[in-house]
Amino acid sequence: MMASGRQAESDNDSDVETVEDPDTQALDYISRVLSGQSLNEKLHKTPSDDLPMESWDDSYQGGWNLKKSPVAEEDAEEHCQLLLLPLELILHILSHLDPRFILGVLPQVCKTFSAIVTEKITWRTRVKNRISASFPVVEQENFDWPTACMELEEQLSHWSDNGKKAEHFTLSDGHYASVDAVLLLQGGSLCVSGSRDRNVSLWDLRDLEPGQEKFKVKALGTEKTGTHKGWAWCLASCGNLLGSGSWDSTVKIWDIGAEGQQVGQIRGRAAVLCLAFLPDILVAGSYDKRVSVYDPRASNPLIRSRKIHSSPVLSLVADERHIVSGGEDRTLVVFDRRANAVLQRIQLENYLFCMSYESPQLWAGDNQGLIHVYGSHSGTFQKLRCFDVGHSSQVTDVFHSAGTLYTTSTDKTMKVHIPTDPPRTIYTEVHSSVVNGVSVAGQTVAAASGGQTVEIWRFKE
Structure with missing residues:
Protein backbone atom coordinates (compact mmCIF):
# COMPACT_ATOMS: atom_id res chain seq x y z
CA MET A 1 0.00 0.00 0.00
CA MET A 2 2.92 2.31 -0.50
CA ALA A 3 2.20 5.56 -2.33
CA SER A 4 4.31 8.32 -3.79
CA GLY A 5 2.58 10.93 -1.64
CA ARG A 6 1.31 10.76 1.90
CA GLN A 7 -2.27 11.77 1.23
CA ALA A 8 -4.89 9.43 2.65
CA GLU A 9 -7.09 7.56 0.19
CA SER A 10 -10.03 5.28 0.79
CA ASP A 11 -12.26 2.85 -1.04
CA ASN A 12 -16.01 2.47 -0.43
CA ASP A 13 -16.04 5.43 1.93
CA SER A 14 -19.60 6.55 1.29
CA ASP A 15 -21.03 5.11 4.49
CA VAL A 16 -21.02 7.28 7.60
CA GLU A 17 -18.81 6.21 10.47
CA THR A 18 -20.51 5.93 13.85
CA VAL A 19 -18.69 7.02 16.99
CA GLU A 20 -19.14 4.57 19.84
CA ASP A 21 -17.75 4.32 23.32
CA PRO A 22 -14.63 2.07 23.01
CA ASP A 23 -15.65 -0.18 25.90
CA THR A 24 -19.19 -0.65 24.59
CA GLN A 25 -17.84 -1.35 21.11
CA ALA A 26 -15.32 -3.84 22.50
CA LEU A 27 -17.95 -5.72 24.50
CA ASP A 28 -20.19 -5.93 21.44
CA TYR A 29 -17.25 -7.28 19.45
CA ILE A 30 -16.52 -9.93 22.07
CA SER A 31 -20.11 -11.15 22.16
CA ARG A 32 -20.25 -11.30 18.36
CA VAL A 33 -16.80 -12.55 17.37
CA LEU A 34 -15.41 -14.30 20.44
CA SER A 35 -18.48 -15.77 22.09
CA GLY A 36 -16.48 -18.87 23.05
CA GLN A 37 -19.45 -21.13 22.46
CA SER A 38 -18.67 -24.68 21.38
CA LEU A 39 -19.43 -25.46 17.77
CA ASN A 40 -21.27 -28.67 17.05
CA GLU A 41 -20.45 -28.83 13.38
CA LYS A 42 -17.20 -28.28 11.54
CA LEU A 43 -16.28 -28.06 7.92
CA HIS A 44 -14.27 -31.18 7.23
CA LYS A 45 -12.11 -31.15 4.15
CA THR A 46 -9.63 -33.66 2.84
CA PRO A 47 -6.44 -32.80 0.97
CA SER A 48 -7.09 -32.07 -2.67
CA ASP A 49 -6.23 -34.91 -4.99
CA ASP A 50 -5.01 -32.50 -7.66
CA LEU A 51 -2.31 -30.98 -5.46
CA PRO A 52 0.60 -33.42 -5.64
CA MET A 53 3.02 -33.42 -2.77
CA GLU A 54 6.71 -33.71 -3.47
CA SER A 55 7.73 -37.35 -3.69
CA TRP A 56 10.74 -38.61 -1.84
CA ASP A 57 13.69 -38.94 -4.17
CA ASP A 58 16.54 -40.86 -2.63
CA SER A 59 19.07 -40.01 -5.33
CA TYR A 60 21.73 -37.44 -4.65
CA GLN A 61 22.29 -34.45 -6.91
CA GLY A 62 25.96 -35.29 -6.87
CA GLY A 63 25.25 -38.68 -8.43
CA TRP A 64 26.10 -40.68 -5.30
CA ASN A 65 24.62 -44.09 -4.75
CA LEU A 66 23.12 -44.81 -1.33
CA LYS A 67 24.39 -48.40 -1.56
CA LYS A 68 27.98 -47.33 -2.10
CA SER A 69 30.61 -45.31 -0.31
CA PRO A 70 30.66 -41.59 -1.20
CA VAL A 71 34.43 -41.94 -1.65
CA ALA A 72 35.95 -43.19 -4.89
CA GLU A 73 37.95 -46.42 -4.52
CA GLU A 74 41.19 -44.80 -5.68
CA ASP A 75 40.82 -42.14 -2.95
CA ALA A 76 39.89 -44.51 -0.12
CA GLU A 77 43.25 -44.37 1.62
CA GLU A 78 42.99 -40.60 2.02
CA HIS A 79 39.72 -40.72 4.00
CA CYS A 80 38.62 -41.89 7.43
CA GLN A 81 37.22 -45.39 7.75
CA LEU A 82 33.69 -44.09 8.34
CA LEU A 83 33.48 -42.68 4.83
CA LEU A 84 34.26 -46.10 3.35
CA LEU A 85 30.86 -47.35 4.50
CA PRO A 86 27.84 -47.22 2.16
CA LEU A 87 26.25 -43.81 2.18
CA GLU A 88 22.99 -45.07 3.66
CA LEU A 89 24.89 -46.42 6.68
CA ILE A 90 26.70 -43.11 7.09
CA LEU A 91 23.36 -41.30 7.09
CA HIS A 92 22.02 -43.79 9.64
CA ILE A 93 24.98 -43.08 11.93
CA LEU A 94 24.53 -39.32 11.48
CA SER A 95 20.86 -39.65 12.42
CA HIS A 96 22.01 -40.35 15.99
CA LEU A 97 23.94 -37.07 16.17
CA ASP A 98 22.47 -33.69 17.03
CA PRO A 99 21.75 -31.73 13.83
CA ARG A 100 23.48 -28.63 15.21
CA PHE A 101 26.65 -30.67 15.72
CA ILE A 102 26.38 -32.07 12.18
CA LEU A 103 26.03 -28.58 10.69
CA GLY A 104 28.69 -26.95 12.82
CA VAL A 105 31.42 -29.59 13.04
CA LEU A 106 31.31 -32.11 10.20
CA PRO A 107 31.89 -29.62 7.33
CA GLN A 108 35.23 -28.80 8.97
CA VAL A 109 36.37 -32.43 8.91
CA CYS A 110 36.70 -32.87 5.15
CA LYS A 111 35.18 -31.93 1.79
CA THR A 112 33.20 -35.17 1.57
CA PHE A 113 31.47 -34.60 4.90
CA SER A 114 30.85 -31.01 3.87
CA ALA A 115 29.20 -32.22 0.66
CA ILE A 116 27.01 -34.70 2.54
CA VAL A 117 25.90 -32.03 5.02
CA THR A 118 24.97 -29.54 2.30
CA GLU A 119 22.92 -32.05 0.29
CA LYS A 120 19.18 -31.41 0.64
CA ILE A 121 18.37 -35.11 0.49
CA THR A 122 20.46 -35.72 3.63
CA TRP A 123 18.00 -33.67 5.65
CA ARG A 124 14.90 -34.73 3.75
CA THR A 125 15.73 -38.37 4.43
CA ARG A 126 16.32 -37.62 8.09
CA VAL A 127 12.97 -35.79 8.38
CA LYS A 128 11.19 -38.59 6.53
CA ASN A 129 12.57 -41.18 8.96
CA ARG A 130 11.51 -39.05 11.94
CA ILE A 131 7.91 -38.25 11.02
CA SER A 132 6.80 -40.50 8.11
CA ALA A 133 4.35 -37.87 6.80
CA SER A 134 4.03 -35.39 3.95
CA PHE A 135 6.21 -32.37 4.68
CA PRO A 136 6.31 -29.46 4.04
CA VAL A 137 2.66 -28.68 3.34
CA VAL A 138 3.57 -25.90 0.90
CA GLU A 139 6.21 -26.74 -1.66
CA GLN A 140 9.02 -24.25 -2.22
CA GLU A 141 12.30 -24.29 -4.10
CA ASN A 142 14.52 -22.85 -1.39
CA PHE A 143 13.05 -24.62 1.62
CA ASP A 144 15.53 -24.60 4.52
CA TRP A 145 15.68 -28.32 5.26
CA PRO A 146 18.42 -28.20 7.94
CA THR A 147 16.51 -25.57 9.96
CA ALA A 148 13.24 -27.46 9.53
CA CYS A 149 14.91 -30.66 10.67
CA MET A 150 16.36 -29.00 13.77
CA GLU A 151 13.02 -27.42 14.70
CA LEU A 152 11.10 -30.65 14.15
CA GLU A 153 13.44 -32.69 16.31
CA GLU A 154 13.50 -30.08 19.06
CA GLN A 155 9.72 -29.84 18.99
CA LEU A 156 9.36 -33.60 19.33
CA SER A 157 11.93 -33.71 22.13
CA HIS A 158 10.60 -30.69 24.05
CA TRP A 159 6.99 -31.78 24.24
CA SER A 160 7.54 -35.51 24.70
CA ASP A 161 6.64 -36.98 28.07
CA ASN A 162 3.43 -34.89 28.14
CA GLY A 163 5.27 -31.57 28.33
CA LYS A 164 7.09 -32.38 31.56
Whole structure:
Protein backbone atom coordinates (compact mmCIF):
# COMPACT_ATOMS: atom_id res chain seq x y z
CA MET A 1 0.00 0.00 0.00
CA MET A 2 2.92 2.31 -0.50
CA ALA A 3 2.20 5.56 -2.33
CA SER A 4 4.31 8.32 -3.79
CA GLY A 5 2.58 10.93 -1.64
CA ARG A 6 1.31 10.76 1.90
CA GLN A 7 -2.27 11.77 1.23
CA ALA A 8 -4.89 9.43 2.65
CA GLU A 9 -7.09 7.56 0.19
CA SER A 10 -10.03 5.28 0.79
CA ASP A 11 -12.26 2.85 -1.04
CA ASN A 12 -16.01 2.47 -0.43
CA ASP A 13 -16.04 5.43 1.93
CA SER A 14 -19.60 6.55 1.29
CA ASP A 15 -21.03 5.11 4.49
CA VAL A 16 -21.02 7.28 7.60
CA GLU A 17 -18.81 6.21 10.47
CA THR A 18 -20.51 5.93 13.85
CA VAL A 19 -18.69 7.02 16.99
CA GLU A 20 -19.14 4.57 19.84
CA ASP A 21 -17.75 4.32 23.32
CA PRO A 22 -14.63 2.07 23.01
CA ASP A 23 -15.65 -0.18 25.90
CA THR A 24 -19.19 -0.65 24.59
CA GLN A 25 -17.84 -1.35 21.11
CA ALA A 26 -15.32 -3.84 22.50
CA LEU A 27 -17.95 -5.72 24.50
CA ASP A 28 -20.19 -5.93 21.44
CA TYR A 29 -17.25 -7.28 19.45
CA ILE A 30 -16.52 -9.93 22.07
CA SER A 31 -20.11 -11.15 22.16
CA ARG A 32 -20.25 -11.30 18.36
CA VAL A 33 -16.80 -12.55 17.37
CA LEU A 34 -15.41 -14.30 20.44
CA SER A 35 -18.48 -15.77 22.09
CA GLY A 36 -16.48 -18.87 23.05
CA GLN A 37 -19.45 -21.13 22.46
CA SER A 38 -18.67 -24.68 21.38
CA LEU A 39 -19.43 -25.46 17.77
CA ASN A 40 -21.27 -28.67 17.05
CA GLU A 41 -20.45 -28.83 13.38
CA LYS A 42 -17.20 -28.28 11.54
CA LEU A 43 -16.28 -28.06 7.92
CA HIS A 44 -14.27 -31.18 7.23
CA LYS A 45 -12.11 -31.15 4.15
CA THR A 46 -9.63 -33.66 2.84
CA PRO A 47 -6.44 -32.80 0.97
CA SER A 48 -7.09 -32.07 -2.67
CA ASP A 49 -6.23 -34.91 -4.99
CA ASP A 50 -5.01 -32.50 -7.66
CA LEU A 51 -2.31 -30.98 -5.46
CA PRO A 52 0.60 -33.42 -5.64
CA MET A 53 3.02 -33.42 -2.77
CA GLU A 54 6.71 -33.71 -3.47
CA SER A 55 7.73 -37.35 -3.69
CA TRP A 56 10.74 -38.61 -1.84
CA ASP A 57 13.69 -38.94 -4.17
CA ASP A 58 16.54 -40.86 -2.63
CA SER A 59 19.07 -40.01 -5.33
CA TYR A 60 21.73 -37.44 -4.65
CA GLN A 61 22.29 -34.45 -6.91
CA GLY A 62 25.96 -35.29 -6.87
CA GLY A 63 25.25 -38.68 -8.43
CA TRP A 64 26.10 -40.68 -5.30
CA ASN A 65 24.62 -44.09 -4.75
CA LEU A 66 23.12 -44.81 -1.33
CA LYS A 67 24.39 -48.40 -1.56
CA LYS A 68 27.98 -47.33 -2.10
CA SER A 69 30.61 -45.31 -0.31
CA PRO A 70 30.66 -41.59 -1.20
CA VAL A 71 34.43 -41.94 -1.65
CA ALA A 72 35.95 -43.19 -4.89
CA GLU A 73 37.95 -46.42 -4.52
CA GLU A 74 41.19 -44.80 -5.68
CA ASP A 75 40.82 -42.14 -2.95
CA ALA A 76 39.89 -44.51 -0.12
CA GLU A 77 43.25 -44.37 1.62
CA GLU A 78 42.99 -40.60 2.02
CA HIS A 79 39.72 -40.72 4.00
CA CYS A 80 38.62 -41.89 7.43
CA GLN A 81 37.22 -45.39 7.75
CA LEU A 82 33.69 -44.09 8.34
CA LEU A 83 33.48 -42.68 4.83
CA LEU A 84 34.26 -46.10 3.35
CA LEU A 85 30.86 -47.35 4.50
CA PRO A 86 27.84 -47.22 2.16
CA LEU A 87 26.25 -43.81 2.18
CA GLU A 88 22.99 -45.07 3.66
CA LEU A 89 24.89 -46.42 6.68
CA ILE A 90 26.70 -43.11 7.09
CA LEU A 91 23.36 -41.30 7.09
CA HIS A 92 22.02 -43.79 9.64
CA ILE A 93 24.98 -43.08 11.93
CA LEU A 94 24.53 -39.32 11.48
CA SER A 95 20.86 -39.65 12.42
CA HIS A 96 22.01 -40.35 15.99
CA LEU A 97 23.94 -37.07 16.17
CA ASP A 98 22.47 -33.69 17.03
CA PRO A 99 21.75 -31.73 13.83
CA ARG A 100 23.48 -28.63 15.21
CA PHE A 101 26.65 -30.67 15.72
CA ILE A 102 26.38 -32.07 12.18
CA LEU A 103 26.03 -28.58 10.69
CA GLY A 104 28.69 -26.95 12.82
CA VAL A 105 31.42 -29.59 13.04
CA LEU A 106 31.31 -32.11 10.20
CA PRO A 107 31.89 -29.62 7.33
CA GLN A 108 35.23 -28.80 8.97
CA VAL A 109 36.37 -32.43 8.91
CA CYS A 110 36.70 -32.87 5.15
CA LYS A 111 35.18 -31.93 1.79
CA THR A 112 33.20 -35.17 1.57
CA PHE A 113 31.47 -34.60 4.90
CA SER A 114 30.85 -31.01 3.87
CA ALA A 115 29.20 -32.22 0.66
CA ILE A 116 27.01 -34.70 2.54
CA VAL A 117 25.90 -32.03 5.02
CA THR A 118 24.97 -29.54 2.30
CA GLU A 119 22.92 -32.05 0.29
CA LYS A 120 19.18 -31.41 0.64
CA ILE A 121 18.37 -35.11 0.49
CA THR A 122 20.46 -35.72 3.63
CA TRP A 123 18.00 -33.67 5.65
CA ARG A 124 14.90 -34.73 3.75
CA THR A 125 15.73 -38.37 4.43
CA ARG A 126 16.32 -37.62 8.09
CA VAL A 127 12.97 -35.79 8.38
CA LYS A 128 11.19 -38.59 6.53
CA ASN A 129 12.57 -41.18 8.96
CA ARG A 130 11.51 -39.05 11.94
CA ILE A 131 7.91 -38.25 11.02
CA SER A 132 6.80 -40.50 8.11
CA ALA A 133 4.35 -37.87 6.80
CA SER A 134 4.03 -35.39 3.95
CA PHE A 135 6.21 -32.37 4.68
CA PRO A 136 6.31 -29.46 4.04
CA VAL A 137 2.66 -28.68 3.34
CA VAL A 138 3.57 -25.90 0.90
CA GLU A 139 6.21 -26.74 -1.66
CA GLN A 140 9.02 -24.25 -2.22
CA GLU A 141 12.30 -24.29 -4.10
CA ASN A 142 14.52 -22.85 -1.39
CA PHE A 143 13.05 -24.62 1.62
CA ASP A 144 15.53 -24.60 4.52
CA TRP A 145 15.68 -28.32 5.26
CA PRO A 146 18.42 -28.20 7.94
CA THR A 147 16.51 -25.57 9.96
CA ALA A 148 13.24 -27.46 9.53
CA CYS A 149 14.91 -30.66 10.67
CA MET A 150 16.36 -29.00 13.77
CA GLU A 151 13.02 -27.42 14.70
CA LEU A 152 11.10 -30.65 14.15
CA GLU A 153 13.44 -32.69 16.31
CA GLU A 154 13.50 -30.08 19.06
CA GLN A 155 9.72 -29.84 18.99
CA LEU A 156 9.36 -33.60 19.33
CA SER A 157 11.93 -33.71 22.13
CA HIS A 158 10.60 -30.69 24.05
CA TRP A 159 6.99 -31.78 24.24
CA SER A 160 7.54 -35.51 24.70
CA ASP A 161 6.64 -36.98 28.07
CA ASN A 162 3.43 -34.89 28.14
CA GLY A 163 5.27 -31.57 28.33
CA LYS A 164 7.09 -32.38 31.56
CA LYS A 165 10.44 -31.31 30.10
CA ALA A 166 9.36 -27.66 30.11
CA GLU A 167 9.77 -25.27 33.03
CA HIS A 168 6.35 -23.68 33.45
CA PHE A 169 5.72 -20.26 34.99
CA THR A 170 2.44 -18.40 35.56
CA LEU A 171 2.97 -14.62 35.52
CA SER A 172 0.04 -13.24 37.49
CA ASP A 173 1.19 -9.91 38.91
CA GLY A 174 0.97 -7.71 35.82
CA HIS A 175 -2.75 -7.63 34.94
CA TYR A 176 -6.16 -7.62 36.60
CA ALA A 177 -8.20 -8.41 33.47
CA SER A 178 -8.05 -10.80 30.53
CA VAL A 179 -4.72 -10.85 28.66
CA ASP A 180 -5.46 -10.73 24.93
CA ALA A 181 -2.02 -10.34 23.33
CA VAL A 182 1.45 -11.64 24.07
CA LEU A 183 4.77 -11.21 22.29
CA LEU A 184 8.26 -12.50 23.07
CA LEU A 185 11.19 -10.20 22.31
CA GLN A 186 14.98 -10.46 22.19
CA GLY A 187 15.05 -14.19 21.64
CA GLY A 188 12.65 -14.90 24.48
CA SER A 189 14.41 -12.94 27.21
CA LEU A 190 11.60 -10.36 27.37
CA CYS A 191 7.84 -10.72 27.10
CA VAL A 192 5.19 -8.08 26.40
CA SER A 193 1.49 -8.54 27.17
CA GLY A 194 -1.60 -6.47 26.40
CA SER A 195 -4.74 -6.64 28.52
CA ARG A 196 -8.30 -5.43 28.91
CA ASP A 197 -7.08 -3.58 31.99
CA ARG A 198 -5.67 -1.14 29.34
CA ASN A 199 -2.07 -1.88 30.27
CA VAL A 200 0.84 -3.16 28.21
CA SER A 201 3.25 -4.92 30.54
CA LEU A 202 6.93 -5.68 29.94
CA TRP A 203 8.23 -8.81 31.67
CA ASP A 204 11.89 -9.66 32.22
CA LEU A 205 12.25 -13.43 31.81
CA ARG A 206 16.02 -13.65 32.14
CA ASP A 207 16.04 -14.49 35.83
CA LEU A 208 13.12 -16.91 36.02
CA GLU A 209 13.68 -19.69 38.53
CA PRO A 210 11.49 -22.70 39.43
CA GLY A 211 9.31 -21.92 42.44
CA GLN A 212 9.59 -18.18 41.91
CA GLU A 213 6.51 -16.22 43.05
CA LYS A 214 7.37 -12.62 42.08
CA PHE A 215 8.44 -11.58 38.59
CA LYS A 216 9.99 -8.44 37.17
CA VAL A 217 7.23 -6.52 35.38
CA LYS A 218 6.77 -2.94 34.22
CA ALA A 219 3.65 -1.27 32.85
CA LEU A 220 4.56 0.79 29.80
CA GLY A 221 3.66 4.48 29.77
CA THR A 222 3.37 7.15 32.41
CA GLU A 223 -0.43 7.53 32.68
CA LYS A 224 -1.94 6.40 35.97
CA THR A 225 -5.06 5.14 34.18
CA GLY A 226 -3.08 2.68 32.06
CA THR A 227 -0.91 2.37 28.99
CA HIS A 228 -3.95 3.06 26.79
CA LYS A 229 -7.40 4.54 27.36
CA GLY A 230 -9.02 1.41 25.93
CA TRP A 231 -8.28 -2.29 25.93
CA ALA A 232 -4.72 -3.09 24.81
CA TRP A 233 -5.60 -5.55 22.05
CA CYS A 234 -2.67 -6.29 19.71
CA LEU A 235 1.14 -6.16 19.61
CA ALA A 236 3.82 -6.19 16.90
CA SER A 237 7.56 -5.51 16.90
CA CYS A 238 10.41 -4.68 14.56
CA GLY A 239 13.89 -4.68 16.04
CA ASN A 240 13.75 -2.80 19.35
CA LEU A 241 10.53 -1.00 18.45
CA LEU A 242 7.22 -2.28 19.75
CA GLY A 243 3.77 -1.23 18.59
CA SER A 244 0.67 -1.65 20.78
CA GLY A 245 -2.80 -1.23 19.31
CA SER A 246 -5.86 -0.43 21.38
CA TRP A 247 -9.61 0.02 21.36
CA ASP A 248 -8.88 3.71 22.04
CA SER A 249 -8.00 4.00 18.30
CA THR A 250 -4.31 4.56 18.88
CA VAL A 251 -1.07 2.73 18.16
CA LYS A 252 1.70 3.61 20.58
CA ILE A 253 5.35 3.02 19.71
CA TRP A 254 7.81 1.94 22.40
CA ASP A 255 11.60 1.58 22.37
CA ILE A 256 12.38 -1.64 24.20
CA GLY A 257 16.11 -0.88 23.93
CA ALA A 258 15.46 2.27 26.01
CA GLU A 259 13.63 0.44 28.82
CA GLY A 260 10.25 0.78 27.12
CA GLN A 261 10.12 4.53 26.63
CA GLN A 262 7.35 5.81 24.39
CA VAL A 263 8.76 7.22 21.16
CA GLY A 264 5.62 7.81 19.13
CA GLN A 265 1.87 7.64 18.84
CA ILE A 266 -0.42 7.19 15.86
CA ARG A 267 -4.07 8.13 16.17
CA GLY A 268 -6.50 6.34 13.87
CA ARG A 269 -10.23 6.61 13.30
CA ALA A 270 -11.33 3.40 15.03
CA ALA A 271 -10.25 0.59 17.34
CA VAL A 272 -7.03 -1.11 16.23
CA LEU A 273 -7.53 -4.89 16.12
CA CYS A 274 -4.35 -6.18 14.44
CA LEU A 275 -0.83 -4.97 13.56
CA ALA A 276 2.14 -5.86 11.38
CA PHE A 277 5.47 -4.08 11.88
CA LEU A 278 8.11 -4.02 9.12
CA PRO A 279 11.34 -2.00 8.82
CA ASP A 280 9.71 0.55 6.50
CA ILE A 281 6.03 0.53 7.51
CA LEU A 282 3.55 -0.22 10.27
CA VAL A 283 0.26 -1.75 9.09
CA ALA A 284 -2.93 -1.61 11.15
CA GLY A 285 -6.28 -3.31 10.68
CA SER A 286 -9.19 -1.58 12.40
CA TYR A 287 -12.79 -1.91 13.46
CA ASP A 288 -13.93 0.52 10.75
CA LYS A 289 -13.02 -2.01 8.02
CA ARG A 290 -9.78 -0.23 7.08
CA VAL A 291 -6.25 -1.37 6.47
CA SER A 292 -3.95 1.58 7.12
CA VAL A 293 -0.26 1.93 6.38
CA TYR A 294 1.98 4.26 8.40
CA ASP A 295 5.58 5.39 8.51
CA PRO A 296 6.07 5.64 12.29
CA ARG A 297 9.26 7.66 11.77
CA ALA A 298 7.48 10.54 10.01
CA SER A 299 5.82 13.55 11.63
CA ASN A 300 2.76 12.84 9.47
CA PRO A 301 2.84 9.03 9.61
CA LEU A 302 -0.22 8.13 7.52
CA ILE A 303 0.74 6.82 4.08
CA ARG A 304 -2.55 5.33 3.00
CA SER A 305 -5.80 4.08 4.49
CA ARG A 306 -8.28 1.96 2.55
CA LYS A 307 -11.58 0.41 3.41
CA ILE A 308 -11.04 -2.93 1.69
CA HIS A 309 -13.39 -4.95 3.90
CA SER A 310 -17.09 -4.56 4.64
CA SER A 311 -16.66 -5.58 8.30
CA PRO A 312 -13.93 -5.16 10.94
CA VAL A 313 -10.43 -6.32 10.01
CA LEU A 314 -9.61 -9.19 12.37
CA SER A 315 -6.11 -10.26 11.27
CA LEU A 316 -3.31 -9.29 8.95
CA VAL A 317 0.25 -10.13 7.95
CA ALA A 318 2.70 -8.35 5.69
CA ASP A 319 6.08 -8.60 4.00
CA GLU A 320 8.01 -6.50 1.48
CA ARG A 321 5.58 -7.46 -1.29
CA HIS A 322 2.14 -8.24 0.17
CA ILE A 323 -0.31 -7.14 2.83
CA VAL A 324 -2.81 -9.90 3.55
CA SER A 325 -5.87 -9.16 5.68
CA GLY A 326 -8.82 -11.21 6.92
CA GLY A 327 -12.13 -9.61 7.84
CA GLU A 328 -15.29 -10.47 9.69
CA ASP A 329 -16.90 -10.20 6.24
CA ARG A 330 -15.36 -13.61 5.52
CA THR A 331 -12.93 -12.37 2.92
CA LEU A 332 -9.19 -12.69 2.52
CA VAL A 333 -7.74 -9.67 0.72
CA VAL A 334 -4.24 -9.67 -0.78
CA PHE A 335 -2.81 -6.21 -1.45
CA ASP A 336 0.23 -5.88 -3.72
CA ARG A 337 2.49 -3.20 -2.28
CA ARG A 338 4.50 -2.83 -5.50
CA ALA A 339 1.47 -2.39 -7.74
CA ASN A 340 -0.36 -0.39 -5.04
CA ALA A 341 -3.56 -2.32 -5.72
CA VAL A 342 -5.72 -5.17 -4.48
CA LEU A 343 -4.35 -8.33 -6.08
CA GLN A 344 -6.90 -10.84 -4.82
CA ARG A 345 -10.17 -10.92 -2.94
CA ILE A 346 -11.03 -14.45 -1.80
CA GLN A 347 -14.49 -15.21 -0.41
CA LEU A 348 -14.44 -17.65 2.51
CA GLU A 349 -17.01 -19.78 4.32
CA ASN A 350 -15.71 -18.66 7.72
CA TYR A 351 -13.73 -15.68 8.89
CA LEU A 352 -10.03 -15.87 9.69
CA PHE A 353 -9.21 -14.68 13.17
CA CYS A 354 -5.42 -15.10 13.11
CA MET A 355 -2.55 -15.63 10.66
CA SER A 356 1.09 -16.68 10.57
CA TYR A 357 3.02 -15.94 7.39
CA GLU A 358 6.45 -16.52 5.96
CA SER A 359 6.45 -16.65 2.20
CA PRO A 360 5.26 -18.84 0.60
CA GLN A 361 3.31 -20.33 3.54
CA LEU A 362 0.28 -18.65 5.12
CA TRP A 363 -1.34 -20.50 8.01
CA ALA A 364 -4.62 -19.13 9.38
CA GLY A 365 -7.13 -20.06 12.09
CA ASP A 366 -10.87 -19.46 11.74
CA ASN A 367 -13.97 -19.05 13.89
CA GLN A 368 -14.90 -22.72 13.44
CA GLY A 369 -11.70 -24.04 15.03
CA LEU A 370 -10.11 -24.98 11.69
CA ILE A 371 -6.64 -24.28 10.28
CA HIS A 372 -6.28 -23.20 6.65
CA VAL A 373 -3.06 -23.24 4.64
CA TYR A 374 -2.40 -21.03 1.62
CA GLY A 375 0.57 -21.02 -0.71
CA SER A 376 1.80 -17.92 -2.52
CA HIS A 377 3.22 -18.68 -5.92
CA SER A 378 3.71 -16.34 -8.88
CA GLY A 379 2.40 -13.48 -6.79
CA THR A 380 -1.01 -14.95 -5.93
CA PHE A 381 -2.37 -17.00 -3.04
CA GLN A 382 -4.03 -20.38 -3.41
CA LYS A 383 -5.78 -22.35 -0.70
CA LEU A 384 -4.10 -25.74 -0.39
CA ARG A 385 -5.35 -27.41 2.76
CA CYS A 386 -7.94 -27.25 5.55
CA PHE A 387 -7.15 -29.07 8.79
CA ASP A 388 -9.17 -29.95 11.87
CA VAL A 389 -6.51 -30.02 14.59
CA GLY A 390 -8.93 -30.72 17.42
CA HIS A 391 -10.21 -27.31 18.55
CA SER A 392 -13.92 -27.09 19.36
CA SER A 393 -14.26 -23.31 18.98
CA GLN A 394 -12.44 -20.26 17.58
CA VAL A 395 -8.72 -20.46 16.90
CA THR A 396 -7.47 -17.28 18.56
CA ASP A 397 -3.84 -17.48 17.42
CA VAL A 398 -1.51 -19.54 15.28
CA PHE A 399 2.29 -19.64 15.16
CA HIS A 400 4.00 -21.49 12.33
CA SER A 401 7.65 -21.89 11.43
CA ALA A 402 9.60 -24.39 9.33
CA GLY A 403 9.28 -27.14 11.92
CA THR A 404 6.76 -25.96 14.52
CA LEU A 405 3.06 -25.21 14.81
CA TYR A 406 1.20 -23.80 17.82
CA THR A 407 -2.52 -23.01 18.04
CA THR A 408 -4.66 -21.48 20.80
CA SER A 409 -8.40 -21.35 21.17
CA THR A 410 -11.41 -20.17 23.13
CA ASP A 411 -11.90 -23.86 23.96
CA LYS A 412 -9.31 -23.25 26.72
CA THR A 413 -6.45 -25.13 25.08
CA MET A 414 -3.07 -24.53 23.52
CA LYS A 415 -2.02 -27.26 21.12
CA VAL A 416 1.48 -28.10 19.93
CA HIS A 417 1.82 -29.74 16.51
CA ILE A 418 4.27 -30.87 13.90
CA PRO A 419 3.34 -28.95 10.70
CA THR A 420 2.89 -31.99 8.47
CA ASP A 421 0.01 -32.86 6.14
CA PRO A 422 -2.10 -33.36 8.20
CA PRO A 423 -0.60 -31.74 11.34
CA ARG A 424 0.36 -34.16 14.08
CA THR A 425 -0.66 -32.93 17.53
CA ILE A 426 1.99 -33.87 20.08
CA TYR A 427 0.75 -31.98 23.15
CA THR A 428 -2.40 -30.27 24.41
CA GLU A 429 -2.27 -27.83 27.31
CA VAL A 430 -5.69 -27.52 28.97
CA HIS A 431 -6.11 -24.16 30.69
CA SER A 432 -8.64 -22.84 33.19
CA SER A 433 -9.72 -20.03 30.85
CA VAL A 434 -9.69 -19.13 27.16
CA VAL A 435 -6.24 -18.87 25.58
CA ASN A 436 -6.05 -15.70 23.50
CA GLY A 437 -2.59 -15.76 21.94
CA VAL A 438 0.78 -17.48 21.63
CA SER A 439 4.32 -16.35 20.90
CA VAL A 440 7.44 -18.46 20.37
CA ALA A 441 11.09 -17.37 20.42
CA GLY A 442 14.20 -19.44 20.99
CA GLN A 443 13.56 -21.93 23.79
CA THR A 444 10.56 -20.03 25.18
CA VAL A 445 6.81 -20.21 24.56
CA ALA A 446 4.35 -17.63 25.93
CA ALA A 447 0.55 -17.71 25.98
CA ALA A 448 -2.02 -15.00 26.80
CA SER A 449 -4.76 -16.16 29.16
CA GLY A 450 -8.26 -14.91 29.74
CA GLY A 451 -7.57 -15.75 33.37
CA GLN A 452 -5.49 -12.55 33.75
CA THR A 453 -2.14 -14.34 33.44
CA VAL A 454 0.72 -14.85 31.04
CA GLU A 455 1.83 -18.48 30.81
CA ILE A 456 5.50 -19.25 30.08
CA TRP A 457 7.12 -22.53 29.07
CA ARG A 458 10.90 -22.58 28.88
CA PHE A 459 13.22 -25.34 27.72
CA LYS A 460 16.85 -25.71 28.68
CA GLU A 461 19.43 -25.26 25.90
